[in-house]
Amino acid sequence: MRFVLLFVGFFVPAAVMAEPVDFSLPDLDGKQRSLSEFRGKWVIVNYWATWCPPCLEEIPDLVDFHDRHKDDDAVVIGINYEEVNQEYLREFVESHFMTYPVLRMEPVPVTELGPVLGLPTTYIISPEGERIARQEGPVTGAAIEAYIERKQQQGAGMPADSAAVTR
Numbered sequence: 001m002r003f004v005l006l007f008v009g010f011f012v013p014a015a016v017m018a019e020p021v022d023f024s025l026p027d028l029d030g031k032q033r034s035l036s037e038f039r040g041k042w043v044i045v046n047y048w049a050t051w052c053p054p055c056l057e058e059i060p061d062l063v064d065f066h067d068r069h070k071d072d073d074a075v076v077i078g079i080n081y082e083e084v085n086q087e088y089l090r091e092f093v094e095s096h097f098m099t100y101p102v103l104r105m106e107p108v109p110v111t112e113l114g115p116v117l118g119l120p121t122t123y124i125i126s127p128e129g130e131r132i133a134r135q136e137g138p139v140t141g142a143a144i145e146a147y148i149e150r151k152q153q154q155g156a157g158m159p160a161d162s163a164a165v166t167r
Contacts, residue, residue, distance in 0.1 A: 019130060019131075020128060020129035020130055021035065021112060021113060021125070021129060021130070021131055022034055022035050022036045022112075022129065023035050023111075023112035023113070025079065025103035025104060025105050026103065026104050027101055027102065027103055027104070028086065028089065028090050028093065028102055028104070033077075033101060033103055035077070035125065035129065036129065038075050038077070038125075039127065039128070039129050040127050041069075041072075041073055041074050041075055041127055042069075042073060042074035042075075042124065042125065042126065042127060042148050043074070043075055043076075043077060043124070043125040044062070044065070044066075044074065044075070044076045044077070044122060044123075044124060044125075044139075044144055045077050045079060045113060045122065045123040045124075045125060046058075046062060046076060046077070046078050046079065046120055046121075046122045046139075047079045047081045047105075047111070047116045047119060047120060047121045047122070048078055048079070048080065048081060048119055048120045049080065049081050049082040049084075049119050050080070050082065050084060050088075050089070050092050051082070052119045052120065054119070054120055054137065054138045055119055055120045055138075056096075057138055058120060058138040058139055058140070059096050059098060061139075061140050061141045062076045062078070062100065062139075062141065063076075063096075063097060063098060063099055063100065064141055065141030065144055065145070066099060066100040067099055068141075070100075073127075073148075074144075074148065075100065075101075076100040076101075077100060077101050077102075077103060078098060078100055078101070078102040078103070079102075079103050079104075079105050079111075080102055080103070080104050080105065081105055081107050081116060081119060082106075082107060083106055083107070086104075089102070089104070113125075113131055113134075114131065114134060117136060118136050118137070120136075120137065120138055120139070121134065121135070121136050122134070122135045122139050123135075124144070124147065124148070126151070132151060133147065133151075
């Protein structure tokens, strides 16, 4: 039982944040990308840094999730949340086979989506553009899929009584 408890994560429902949000940040080529580009799909916004071990551990799972869902119902957007040389970041992204869009942002206490108190921090945005969940700490593709499935059964904008996600 103790082993199972170590692999239980929580997505915190963000009912108070259930309103459409948008922001624009530069990608690795300097092109501005907006959250609203992805309306109609679930968007997994993952704040991370190259120096963060839990961030590095979740990258392969986020790549897999993105590759399986990008053409249908969900995408991952990685937001690099550190001050780092652009060329180094580009090489890092390529060496880790990160197929999802990576945007750049200097660390600030509160982002357009809400607080980023530690890394990694992941926000789930509904197809309507509403913030519906936040997770501090690593996530898995399976946990994200389970959460999205549960929200679809409840109706995307409705808060869940319990947001526990088995990883």
